[in-house]
Amino acid sequence: xxxxxxxxxxxxxxxxxxxxxxxxxxxxxxxxxxxxxxxxxxxxxxxxxxxxxxxxxxxxxxxxxxxxxxxxxxxxxxxxxxxxxxxxxxxxxxxxxxxxxxxxxxxxxxxxxxxxxxxxxxxxxxxxxxxxxxxxxxxxxxxxxxxxxxxxxxxxxxxxxxxxxxxxxxxxxxxxxxxxxxxxxxxxxxxxxxxxxxxxxxxxxxxxxxxxxxxxxxxxxxxxxxxxxxxxxxxxxxxxxxxxxxxxxxxxxxxxxxxxxxxxxxxxxxxxxxxxxxxxxxxxxxxxxxxxxxxxxxxxxxxxxxxxxxxxxxxxxxxxxxxxxxxxxxxxxxxxxxxxxxxxxxxxxxxxxxxxxxxxxxxxxxxxxxxxxxxxxxxxxxxxxxxxxxxxxxxxxxxxxxxxxxxxxxxxxxxxxxxxxxxxxxxxxxxxxxxxxxxxxxxxxxxxxxxxxxxxxxxxxxxxxxxxxxxxxxxxxxxxxxxxxxxxxxxxxxxxxxxxxxxxxxxxxxxxxxxxxxxxxxxxxxxxxxxxxxxxxxxxxxxxxxxxxxxxxxxxxxxxxxxxxxxxxxxxxxxxxxxxxxxxxxxxxxxxxxxxxxxxxxxxxxxxxxxxxxxxxxxxxxxxxxxxxxxxxxxxxxxxxxxxxxxxxxxxxxxxxxxxxxxxxxxxxxxxxxxxxxxxxxxxxxxxxxxxxxx
Amino acid sequence: xxxxxxxxxxxxxxxxxxxxxxxxxxxxxxxxxxxxxxxxxxxxxxxxxxxxxxxxxxxxxxxxxxxxxxxxxxxxxxxxxxxxxxxxxxxxxxxxxxxxxxxxxxxxxxxxxxxxxxxxxxxxxxxxxxxxxxxxxxxxxxxxxxxxxxxxxxxxxxxxxxxxxxxxxxxxxxxxxxxxxxxxxxxxxxx
Numbered sequence: 001x002x003x004x005x006x007x008x009x010x011x012x013x014x015x016x017x018x019x020x021x022x023x024x025x026x027x028x029x030x031x032x033x034x035x036x037x038x039x040x041x042x043x044x045x046x047x048x049x050x051x052x053x054x055x056x057x058x059x060x061x062x063x064x065x066x067x068x069x070x071x072x073x074x075x076x077x078x079x080x081x082x083x084x085x086x087x088x089x090x091x092x093x094x095x096x097x098x099x100x101x102x103x104x105x106x107x108x109x110x111x112x113x114x115x116x117x118x119x120x121x122x123x124x125x126x127x128x129x130x131x132x133x134x135x136x137x138x139x140x141x142x143x144x145x146x147x148x149x150x151x152x153x154x155x156x157x158x159x160x161x162x163x164x165x166x167x168x169x170x171x172x173x174x175x176x177x178x179x180x181x182x183x184x185x186x187x188x189x190x191x192x193x194x195x196x197x198x199x200x201x202x203x204x205x206x207x208x209x210x211x212x213x214x215x216x217x218x219x220x221x222x223x224x225x226x227x228x229x230x231x232x233x234x235x236x237x238x239x240x241x242x243x244x245x246x247x248x249x250x251x252x253x254x255x256x257x258x259x260x261x262x263x264x265x266x267x268x269x270x271x272x273x274x275x276x277x278x279x280x281x282x283x284x285x286x287x288x289x290x291x292x293x294x295x296x297x298x299x300x301x302x303x304x305x306x307x308x309x310x311x312x313x314x315x316x317x318x319x320x321x322x323x324x325x326x327x328x329x330x331x332x333x334x335x336x337x338x339x340x341x342x343x344x345x346x347x348x349x350x351x352x353x354x355x356x357x358x359x360x361x362x363x364x365x366x367x368x369x370x371x372x373x374x375x376x377x378x379x380x381x382x383x384x385x386x387x388x389x390x391x392x393x394x395x396x397x398x399x400x401x402x403x404x405x406x407x408x409x410x411x412x413x414x415x416x417x418x419x420x421x422x423x424x425x426x427x428x429x430x431x432x433x434x435x436x437x438x439x440x441x442x443x444x445x446x447x448x449x450x451x452x453x454x455x456x457x458x459x460x461x462x463x464x465x466x467x468x469x470x471x472x473x474x475x476x477x478x479x480x481x482x483x484x485x486x487x488x489x490x491x492x493x494x495x496x497x498x499x500x501x502x503x504x505x506x507x508x509x510x511x512x513x514x515x516x517x518x519x520x521x522x523x524x525x526x527x528x529x530x531x532x533x534x535x536x537x538x539x540x541x542x543x544x545x546x547x548x549x550x551x552x553x554x555x556x557x558x559x560x561x562x563x564x565x566x567x568x569x570x571x572x573x574x575x576x577x578x579x580x581x582x583x584x585x586x587x588x589x590x591x592x593x594x595x596x597x598x599x600x601x602x603x604x605x606x607x608x609x610x611x612x613x614x615x616x617x618x619x620x621x622x623x624x625x626x627x628x629x630x631x632x633x634x635x636x637x638x639x640x641x642x643x644x645x646x647x648x649x650x651x652x653x654x655x656x657x658x659x660x661x662x663x664x665x666x667x668x669x670x671x672x673x674x675x676x677x678x679x680x681x682x683x684x685x686x687x688x689x690x691x692x693x694x695x
Numbered sequence: 696x697x698x699x700x701x702x703x704x705x706x707x708x709x710x711x712x713x714x715x716x717x718x719x720x721x722x723x724x725x726x727x728x729x730x731x732x733x734x735x736x737x738x739x740x741x742x743x744x745x746x747x748x749x750x751x752x753x754x755x756x757x758x759x760x761x762x763x764x765x766x767x768x769x770x771x772x773x774x775x776x777x778x779x780x781x782x783x784x785x786x787x788x789x790x791x792x793x794x795x796x797x798x799x800x801x802x803x804x805x806x807x808x809x810x811x812x813x814x815x816x817x818x819x820x821x822x823x824x825x826x827x828x829x830x831x832x833x834x835x836x837x838x839x840x841x842x843x844x845x846x847x848x849x850x851x852x853x854x855x856x857x858x859x860x861x862x863x864x865x866x867x868x869x870x871x872x873x874x875x876x877x878x879x880x881x882x883x884x885x886x
Contacts, residue, residue: 007764011754011771015778022782026789122855 033085034062040081042073061086069186072149072168080290098151098162098173098184101200102137103215107687124178133686134632135200137181146176187287188315191235192607195625202683204251204266206629210243210307210600212236214251214266215682221269222677227284229273234286237599238310239303241278241349242332244271245341245665247596248471254629256683260638262646264680265668272673278345283352289316294613297322297380299366302330303595304586305386306353307602308609312384313356315610320380321358324365326422328354331388331587332595334413335441337448338661343420367550372557372582382581382609385568386602389587391547395436395540399494404430404502408441408541415448419661430537432456434505436491437541438468439592443475445539446483450658457483458533462490462510467520473649477664480654488512488523492530494538505533546588557582567591573620575605576612583609633685640690647676699830704885706834712810713842714872714879716817719810723843724868726801733847737840739801741833744811746783747776748832751815752825772815780806810839846875 038058051057051066060066061082068086069079108131120142123129129138137159144152144160151166152173160182162173171184181200185193195201195211204214212233220229233240247267255263277284294317298309301323309319327333328350332341354360364370366387375383392407394400406414406427417423429452435445438461449457459478461468464487468475479485488510495504508530510523545566551557561569561578568584570577575585585601587593611618650666651657657664668676681688712718719740726736751772759765784802787795805811814835818828849871858867 003762004764004767007758007762008767008771008774011758011774015774019778019781019785022785026785028788118857119854 031062034058036085037061037082040074040078040085041071042078067186069169072170097164097169097186098167098171098182100137100143100160100162100182102135102159102181103157103219103682103684103687107684107689108133108136121176121178129179133684135179135181135198135685136687138179142176142178143173143182146172148172152182188289188610191311191314192603192610194604194607194621196621197623197625197628197630199625200684201625201630201633202685203254203256203629203633204264204683206625206633207254208236208251208600209594209597209627210237210603212270215680215684217273218264218266218269218677218680219682221273221673222680224674226273226276230277230284233270233273234284236603237596238307238353239332239349239595239599240270240274241345242303242336242341243267243596243599244274245345245663246332246336248594250594250596254634256635256638256681256688257641257679259635260641261643265646265649265676268647268649268668269673269676272668272670275667278348283355286314286352286356288314288356291318292316292613294318294382295320295380296382296384296609296613297375298384298386300324300330300386300388300586300588301328301350301360302386302388302586302598303332304388304588304598304602304605305330305384306350307599308384308386308583308585308606309358309602310353310356311603311606312609313353313358315606317610317613319358321360322364322366322370323360323362326362326417327420328360328362330386331390331409334416335409335444337412337416337444337451338419339447339451339657339664340444342663365550367553371550371553372579373555376556376581381613382583384602384605384609385577385582385584385588386586386598386605387546387550387588388598389544389546389567389592391545391566392540393543393545395491395542397491397493399496399502400538400540402494402496402502402538403500404428404536405494405538405540408435408437408445408539409544411539412441412444412448415452428537429454430535432535433537433539434458434460434533434535435539435541436460437543438463438470439541439543440470440474441544442539442541443470443478445541447474447478447481449537449539450478450481450483451661454537458486458535459483460486460489460491460505460507460533462488462523463520464488464512477651481658486533489531490523490525495532502535502538505535505538506530507533544587544592546591565591571620573604573624573626574608574618575601576608576618580618581612583612630685633683638681638688641681644679646679647672699827702827702830703834706831707838707841708879708882709885710817710835711838711842711879711882712814712835713839714876716813717876718813719808719839720872722804722808722810723846723872724865726804727843727847727850727868730844730847730851733843734840736801736804737836737843739805740808740810740839741836743776743780743783743802743805744814744832744836744839745829747779747811747815748818748828748835749825750775750779752818752823752828755819756825768819769812769816772812776811776815777806810835842875842879846872849875 038054041054041057043054051060057066057070061068061070068082071078110130111132112130118140120138120140123138123140128134131138139158141154141160144154149166149168151163152160153163155161169184173182174184195206202215208214217229217232220232237243244267249267251266252263257264296312296317296319298305298319298321301321305321309321313319325334329346333346372383390409392409411427414427418426431454433449433454435442442459446457446459489507490510491505491507493506494502495506497503508525510525512521513524514522516522548562548566551560551562556579559579563569568577568589570584570589575583577584583605585605586598590597608618647668650668652664710716713723722736726732754771754775755768759768759771780802814832818831823831850868853867
C-alpha cells in the first residue's frame with residue numbers, strides 16, 4: 001500500500017518536475033495582452049465565438065483575427081474592456097447583430113428544381129443556387145441550424161428571420177450562409193457601409209447618392225412602423241426633414257414601377273415620416289458609440305459637414321463644427337428659401353444633430369479666424385473641409401457691376417440673413433426684375449422676388465426649358481406664380497443710367513445647334529437679334545464654385561491640391577485630400593451639386609476619417625457601386641403590374657403663397673402615405689412583388 | 696519482418712481501435728463532421744499515441760514490474776500520458792511552431808482520450824517488446840485515423856442526402872458507424 005502511494009507520488013513528482021522545467025525551457029514569449037484579454041472573456045469555453053475555447057479566442061483577438069466583441073456570452077462590457085486592453089476604438093466593440101438582407105427568397109423565380117438537397121451549401125454548389133437571383137437567400141435554412149442561440153427562424157415567407165433579442169452576433173449564421181446574404185454587423189459597420197456590387201439593392205437604393213435603404217423604410221411605413229422608418233433613413237441621412245423637402249429625388253427616376261407606371265413618390269414618404277417624428281414632439285434616440293478620445297474639426301456646417309459630423313459622432317469621436325455664418329446649416333439655411341425649407345424645421349433638425357454632443361463655433365472663418373495649422377496645434381486629429389460652393393460665377397459682360405445688379409447666392413444669403421434677423425440691412429428689391437440662369441438658384445431667386453413684391457419677374461436663359469437644370473416641379477411652380485421665361489436669350493450687355501443704376505438688359509436670341517460635351521444642344525447666336533428688356537434689378541445666377549482663398553493662409557494648407565474649377569481635389573472613393581489628415585466632400589469637392597450628394601459625401605468622408613483615426617489604412621470601399629448600377633437589376637419591362645396613380649403633392653394655393661414665405665409644399669396625409677407605400681414593389685436586385693395592387 | 700506486417704495489419708484493420716474495440720468514440724463522433732478537422736485529429740493521435748505507447752511501455756517495464764505494482768498501471772498511465780501531452784504541447788509551441796499551429800487545438804482533446812490509453816493498455820496486455828510496442832501504437836493510431844477519415848467522408852456525403860427527421864445528425868452518424876464497424880468485421884479471419 002505505502003509502496004503504491006510512494007510510487008505514484010514519485011511518478012507524479014517526476015512529471016511535475018519535468019513539466020516545470022519544460023515550461024521554463026520551452027517558454028515562448030506570449031503577448032501579455034492575451035492573458036489580459038482572456039481575463040475579460042466569459043471563461044465558459046463554450047465555443048460560441050467559433051474559436052476553440054476562450055484562450056484561443058483571446059489569441060485571435062490579440063492577433064487581430066477576431067473583433068474585440070468576440071465573446072458572445074460576456075456582452076458589451078467585456079467588449080469595452082477588451083477594447084481598452086487592445087487600445088482600439090470601442091466603436092467596433094458595439095454589439096453585433098445578424099441581419100438577413102434578403103426579404104423574399106421565394107420571390108425570385110426558380111432556375112431549376114432539384115430533389116434531395118436540404119442544405120444551402122449543397123444547393124449553392126449547383127450553378128450558384130436554384131434561384132434566378134445571383135445573391136438571394138436559398139431558404140434552406142443552413143443559418144438556422146448553425147445558430148446555437150435559437151435566434152434564427154424560418155419566416156412565414158420561406159426565408160430566415162433573425163430574432164434580434166436573442167442574437168448574440170457570434171457569426172455562425174454568416175459562416176454557414178453560402179450566399180453571404182445573412183451578415184453579422186455592428187452598428188458602426190452598418191453606418192459606414194457603402195453600396196457594393198454584391199449587395200442586395202433595389203434600383204432606387206443604388207441611385208440614391210446618400211445610399212438610403214429605400215425599400216426598407218417604405219416597407220416600415222406600410223407596416224405603420226414610422227419610428228423604424230426614421231431610424232432606417234437616419235442610418236444614412238441625418239437631414240431627413242430637409243431632404244424630404246428639397247431633394248430632387250434621383251431615386252424616383254430609377255423606380256422600377258416607373259418603367260410601366262408613375263414612380264413611387266419616395267421623397268414625399270420620406271418627408272411624411274420625418275414630419276411625423278417632428279410633430280410627435282419626441283426625438284427618436286440615436287445610438288452613439290462610446291467616446292474614442294479622438295478630435296475632429298468639421299469646417300462648414302452645410303449638409304456635407306453636418307452629415308460628416310453626425311456619423312463621426314455616432315462612431316464616438318469628438319466633433320467640433322466651425323461655421324463662418326452666424327447660424328448652422330450652410331447652403332440649406334442661406335441658399336434655400338424659407339418657403340421651401342422653413343428655418344424652424346431646419347433648426348429642429350440641426351438641434352437633433354448637435355444634441356448628440358457636437359460642439360459648434362459660429363462666426364469663425366477659415367483663413368481669417370483660424371487655419372489648418374491652428375487646428376492641428378489645438379489637437380485635432382483630422383479635419384473635414386465642407387466649405388461648400390458660395391462664390392457666384394461672373395457673367396463677364398459689360399455693366400454687370402452697376403447698381404441694382406446682384407449675384408444669385410449673394411442675394412439669397414443677404415435676404416435669408418435679413419429674414420432671420422442676422423443682419424439689419426434689407427436687400428434692395430426692384431419692381432421689374434430679371435434673373436439670369438436656369439438652375440435651382442435662379443428659380444429660388446425668382447420665387448423669392450415674387451414673394452418680396454416685385455411686379456414683374458423674368459428668367460433669362462440661353463437654352464430652352466428642356467435644358468434647364470432646375471427641378472421640373474420648381475420651374476412649373478415658378479410659372480404658376482407668374483414668372484415670365486425668356487428662353488434662348490443670351491445677355492450681352494447691362495445698360496445703366498447716369499446715376500449708375502441698371503435700366504436695361506440687352507440679350508441676343510439664340511438657336512440650338514449641335515450637342516456639346518454635356519449632351520445638351522449648344523446655343524448659337526442669331527445675328528442682329530439684339531433685344532432690350534426694361535429692368536431695375538438684375539440677379540445673375542449662372543452657377544457657383546467653392547471659395548478657396550483660405551489656401552493662402554497657413555503653411556500646411558498651401559499644399560492642398562485645388563482643381564482648375566477651384567474645387568478641392570480628393571480621392572473620389574475615400575475623399576482624402578493630398579494632405580492625409582484633411583478630407584473634403586460636398587460642393588467644395590464636387591462643385592455645386594445636390595444636397596443629398598453632399599450628405600452621401602459627408603458620410604463617405606466620415607468612413608475614411610474613422611479608418612484614419614483608428615490607425616487603419618484609408619482604403620476605398622471594395623467593389624464600390626458609387627454612381628453605378630448593377631446591370632441585372634435594371635429592367636426593360638415589369639410584367640404583372642397594375643397601374644395606380646401616384647399621390648399628388650399637396651400645395652398651397654398660388655394666390656395665398658405668393659404673398660408670404662410660408663411653406664409652399666405640404667405634407668401628405670397618413671392614409672395617402674399608406675396608399676403610396678403600398679405602391680412600392682419592395683424590389684431587390686431582381687425580385688419585386690408582382691401581385692401588388694392598389695390597396 | 697513478416698511478424699511486423701502481420702502486427703500492422705492486425706492493428707489497423709482486424710483490431711481497429713475505433714471500429715473493432717470501440718475505444719475513442721467521443722472524438723470519433725465529435726471531430727468527424729468535417730474532413731479537415733478529421734485529418735487534423737488523425738495526425739495528432741498518431742503523433743501522441745506513438746510517444747505514449749513508447750513511454751508507457753518504458754514506465755511499465757522498468758518501473759511498475761520491478762516494483763510489483765502492475766495493478767496500478769491504469770492510474771499511472773493516465774498521469775504519464777497527461778504529463779506527456781502537456782510536455783509535447785510546450786515543446787511544439789517552442790520548437791516546431793508550424794506543427795503546433797496544425798495540431799495545437801487537438802492536443803488538449805487527447806490528454807485523457809480512451810483510445811490512447813486503451814491502446815497503451817492493450818499493448819502491455821499483449822506483452823510486446825519495445826519495438827513491437829512502437830509499431831503497434833503507430834498502427835493503432837493509423838487505424839484510428841483511417842476510420843476517422845473514412846467516417847468523415849461518409850458524413851459529408853450524408854449532408855447531401857435526405858435523412859428522416861428523427862434520424863438526423865448524431866443518430867444517423869451512429870447508424871453509419873455501426874455499418875462501418877460491420878464492414879471491418881470482415882477482416883476478422885485475415886490474421
